[in-house]
Amino acid sequence: MKKIVKGNAWLKAGLLAICAVVSLSAYALTEKQEAAVAERIKPVGEVCVEGDANCAAVVAVSSGPRSGEDIYNGSCMACHSTGAGGAPKVGDNAAWADRIATGQAALYHSAVNGVAGTGMIAKGGCMSCSDDEIHAAVDYMVENSQ
């Protein structure tokens, strides 16, 4: 009888010790996992303050609006350097004079929305271009055609 009680006591102590170790290591694991989870779920678009070196990669990706020249070379040149489909060629001042006379707003409108019934489709087909980028491309074309 005495022996069994003693054995139980040891067993209890042993179990307690094991429990302590298990719960300790469980805690340590949880903390590790917590960090991993926090890393995984941290906001994708963390605010990036200009000049913050840690944000270099983000800044490189969103380098702001492209220049009018870039947009022209990428999306407008195909027609506007060749005159394809009756597009006024950049540098052909005569072809642009009447158009420029309609005013900047009219040209912006045509470029963003297209000219119905012509090869001039909305944004020259550049759906990833913002309105501002299209405006800059128009400015670039006008500057080089007058």
Ligand code: HEC
């Ligand atoms: C698929 C050929 C094509 C592409 C690409 C194209 N254009 Fe045009 N664009 C035309 C044609 C054709 C016209 C003449 C439309 C007309 O008859 O008034 C024109 C006319 C224009 C005009 C004059 C509109 C007016 O009201 O007189 C502007 C400004 C213009 N394009 C800007 C752009 C810009 C900016 C891009 C690039 C983002 C671009 N175009 C890409 C074919 C194109």
